[in-house]
Amino acid sequence: MAKDMREPIETGCPDGFQYMHPTMRKNFGLWDYHEHPRPGVLVHVAKNGDKVWTVKAGTQRILDVFTLRLLCDIADQYADGYVRFTIRSNIEYMITDEAKVQPLIDALEKAGFIVGGTANSVSMISHTQGWLHCDIPGTDASGVVKAMMDELIEEFKNCNMPNRVHITTSCCQINCGGQGDIAINVQHTKPPKIKHDLVANVCERPSVVARCPVAAIRPAMVNGKPSLEVDEKKCICCGACYPPCPPMQINDPEHTKLAIWVGGNHSNARSKPSFQKLVAAGIPNNPPRWPEATAIVKKILAVYKEDARDWERINDWIERIGWPRFFELTELPFTKYHIDNWTGSRKSLNASTYIRF
């Protein structure tokens, strides 16, 4: 049969130039500065005076072909047929005629898309696949994000934050959603429940043993069959054993919770890139609208907006005011679980008399 099959053409990553707006092609590497005339709009000015207005809009991220074609129609009508997508799945239209900016915004809003997400706004939440498509998710992704963006929409449409806020979600503790100023991530709280009958057939036991970060898994005979057992005192409930061995059931309707982390920042601006830190846990995984998680995110954002100075990202702000003040202002409990005990954790402790009163 193989001779009937079509050989793949291994072209890899296509050249983006062929799909780029001609004014951007013409001024490639020749831009001078940019300005931010209003939320959702940037204007970039080239050294020769050419200008490109970019209008950014949030979408549902998982696009049906109807929505994709609608976005294309808007591109054809108002934006010379060129678009790009940002790392946070916002769509951007680039146009060279300032007079088309407002009609484009109007068309996007009329079609139900949300113009915004630039500069010091809360941008679109970057997220993963969740129950819709992942094989190991503790929660949904698109649903959490939809419910949360409904509540944060004014912060997307306006630029009222001290600096930009990137929010991420992850449906397991591998944390595919990545680092964010605020991250809402699954946190399992109980060891896996093992379906012993299935382990021998489904799992390569040595690689499951090797996958455990704390060496809590060992091979065992259970009911006369080769299986695995978990030292539940050592188990940190991370779920790392679950992807290579689905009978290690880590997901639980009640004990799979959400945790919130803050201060992840990819940029080198002002301070080196930083990882997010735990601030809240034990939050119920509560579909379809996850109100408890959203309430905490909104509280953190409200305090940040009120207390941070211009240009401070969340990590910069907390660095200035200190963690005790952060917990005081956000009214979140500080517990023994907030004190790190992972490799290298002593570096996270306060080895000074720097104490704010």
Next chain:
Amino acid sequence: MQKHNTPMLDELENGPWPSFISGFKRLRDQHPEQRINEVSNDLLGQLEHSYETRKGYWKGGTVSVYGYGGGIIPRFSEVGKAFPKSKEFHTLRVQPPAGNYYTSDILRQMADSWEKYGSGLVTFHGQTGNIMFIGANTENTQHFFDEINDYGFDLGGAGPCVRTAMSCVGAARCEQSCTNEHKIQRLLVNNFTDDVHRPALPYKFKFKVSGCPNDCMNAIERADFAVIGTWRDDMKVNQDEVKAFVSAKGRQYVVDNVITRCPTNALSLNDDDTLNVDNRNCVRCMHCLNVMTKALSPGDDKGISILIGGKRTLKIGDLMGTVVIPFMKLETEEDDDKLVELAEEVIDFFAENALEHERTGEMIERIGLVNFLEGIGVDVDPNMVGSPRQCSYVRMDGFEDAAKEWFDNQAEKAAG
């Protein structure tokens, strides 16, 4: 077709943000093709079941296209009896054009192909950077791939392989860009198409390219091989624009938001409202350039820094990339070759020395940076460390030789 009741998902049609559930329902109710109506209906049914029971019901498997070993995320439903039309629901990961530019024509062409063979659902883009065509059965993955491959699109990586790369908007629209991000992305990832399509590495390997240290691609935190544009001469200062900025915003704003925010105190505001920059101590953090976009720009002597070993949590915790090449020029073909050769060295060393399911950063953590550098043939440099060694418990009987090597290397560099 008996429509599944979806009372919980229906809640996600409320509120002002665009609803993905409404999109699924459009495919179920309005699409002319019955196959898509039925697939969407059962997908909605299974998702509602997940919402009710708070559990996922997809399992993996092995699906690829002829000639490749990866690029597709196989999904078979564990509840396929109840939702048979979406019981095979694989995602094709397709590499986007570098920089994520599209014309409406190419997007429409993709939509036409996708509704022939798939569910009609697509995401621009997944977290690794792929176009995610979500939902095709096993047979149709091949047909869909054949069709889009004919007009220039190829699968990305899935599994233990070189993954699809990402680059920022870059020189196409950003004045901070210090390099040709899209060219670097394609140079690197397209040099490894075999390693993208046929997973044979210990674990995944990601390239990401950001044109400046703002690192909009999160490369340092997420890429095994992060390329960041930078410059090594003086930043450019347009003093007239500085004065105009001070005049518009006020001195206090400039002091509070520019001068005192510099992480190395390299800025001061002169009495005549011009800016003084201590370029030798500027670390190219980008903050002042971000605030004063008209007045300040990167210098002319541009190039890249390379950081190796960034990754997410599994298994030893999050790791940032580490500086391995503090600066290199990328102007000539020889420079490009040097970059690609370095990537080959890194991937070869990773392939030979990493344990199964170990990322590059974890391997470096286990063997130490020096062993890694010796393996890839890169000399040590003080830019690679936050600080030198703190603990005296180390055997140092080779120190004199190493010091001599350092001075020899310095002399060699000085001689050009």
